[in-house]
Amino acid sequence: MTVLLMGFRSGAARALEKMKVPYIIWSEKELLNSRTAKKIIIDKFPVEKNDLQIYLSDLSDVTHVISSTEAGVIPGSKIRKWLDLHRNKDSVITRCTDKLEMKKFLSQKNIPMTKFLPSRAMKAEDIVGELGLPVVNKVRLSSGGRGVQFLSTLEEVESSMSRDSYFEKPLDGTEGSIESFVINGEIVFTNITQYFKNGECNIVPGQYTQQINEKIEELNSNVLSALRIKWGMTHLEYYLLDNGEILFGEVALRPPGGYIMEALKESYGINFWELFINVEINMQKTELKFKKSNSSTIIIHPGEGTVSSITGIDKIKKLESFKKLKLKINIGDKIDQRDGVGEDYGHAIMTNTNSKNLLRDIKSFYSLLEITL
Template sequence: MKTDKNTVWIVGNRSDAIEIAKNKNLRVVLLYNKKLKNHQADVLEQISFMWNKQEWESFVEDLLQKEPKPIAVLAPTEKSVLPAAWINGILKTKFSISIPTAIACTHKPTMKKIVKKASIPCANFLENEEGDNKISKQELIEKLGLPMAFKTCTGSGSRGAYIAKTEEEGPKFLKKGYMAERFVEGTECSIEAIVQNGEVLFQNITEYTEPKFANLVPATFSSEIQYKIFEFNKKIIAALGAKNGITHTEVFIQNLEQNDAEKINLVFGEMALRPPGGYIMELLKLSYQKDFWQIWLDTFLGNTINMKNTQVHFYSGLRLFHPQAGTLKSIKGKEFVKSIQELEEFTLSVKEGATINQREGTGQSVGHIVIKGKDKQKIKSLLEEVKQKFLFEME
């Protein structure tokens, strides 16, 4: 079957991915599990992310009766990585993510087993994927110690994740679909990498100045520490088999306070094989003055990507807002935020009197700011100053 070089299939609804494809005059067939009244795609086809291989084969066969074979099948969201790999395997597209790699980059226990086998430092863990493994609280403590972290075996962000610091905070048994791992002490950061044909073309370190709330791009670490982190990330990418796209790897840095590349230790957290969330794509664009959504698309279209002369033009910072649960009595500091010269973006979706629900994950917020400037320390300080001066009073 002849490939239509002007058609792409996008699995999962992410507006930036659809927009960049449309801007390049590509026909977009959106595959999603819900009906959408408003979307930018040319065609919307309903799917289930839970389909097996046979169901995907049947779906693709039927869709090819209506639509031409695409040049690429794209996965911009965590849930879409494995389905896109199934489809790519059926269509045999040239630039894609293989099924083993998709599983390795979406199923955390599999991911960590592969990384450990490659002798990459990683926290010890126990899993209860199917619900048959009755792992008791006592066994968890004996094998992992306290504190320990609990998270779902699949999925992105921190939704459903929590830390048990004491025996009382731990569950009687490890919940179905969850894994528990030894808590890792250290400074968390993420590394975003551009990969094409298995070659790492570019890497950035995002500094989590306040985990779950504030990020800085690029990180302010020394060049020696950054180099060590970049080399560590290359080993992870190779172990998990990522060949094309953008990877987003979370790593813990131990002994960072010594500011010595020889004395720090690096511990692997997780890796995703799709564009990062949390406004990181926007921060990358501001800092490097390049469209990283276009670059992501190019990795799957086979277009030449030149990142050799990529330089830092600005330091970009993000702070997310989400107060404690309750009724919002007042908001203080709006005028201060609006007066920041480095301000790029300021959003707020709530007013006084609104009911604020408990935050369940990093993807949940009631607003944010984005700032950028030439002085990295000033941007870093502003992120903290906003925290001190932009305040929510709750009832």
């Protein structure tokens, strides 16, 4: 058995090593840590089968292909097809990566969502006439907030018309996500994640009422059923409006980012990267422990500039909920502008059996950590 890991996520690599599964990494980016992979390929993902054979002369050596990143989903599906391995249908992969095709298809299945329009099929005046201003412009093949533009004038809308994107009417409310494992078309596990601060702080599981939880789970079930996803891990983002209505945002067929996998481990008492690998390789149900705690991930990005001081770390480590803090910056380091939630300069993990105490410590974290630029 050899797994071809499309896109590098350290959690997936560590899980493969712990499970003693030989694996090959294919990444478009240089790796800071190569782990113990049999082979490491640093190049653009293959477009044709010949591109694959350049690096893998013996294709029969690959028994499983696992896509752990958004960019690896489509090429990973292509490779499964070339090697005649178990896979979801091409239409499923397209609808879980191309946001416009996703919304077109699911809107026909009566999935509730905000109104949207393609960027190239209409004039800017017509888009503003239907959606109003301000309006949101999103790239079709992207994730983590990359390429999102908030436009407030007709001129700004016109300048975005050439992008391979779509426009949406902005919403008043909050965002969140629901993670699922699907095996043989059946949802065998779900977790609702609350975005306490969008793009910065997540709470696992979300602190919602039972009624709200049921609405989110119903939306998730309807979306995954409509898409006919047969197996894998899904990450669906939703909008919770001020009136309690739940709207669909987008769905991905891969593990979540934002260190949510770490928070899942803390809350449920099981390594979710290992669970993900098990589902991908064995496609069997795995017994999950019941929720034992409430966890939070806090992503650290101080903004653009040069770091002049960092204070509050010692006090943060004394918080009741403190579990982990990893900073990747020092005084004097230059910080680049943040283009997506996948870009950070550190993160923290907080966990507590008491949800109120967790919320208290999250607020304390934000008041204690000071990174001056």
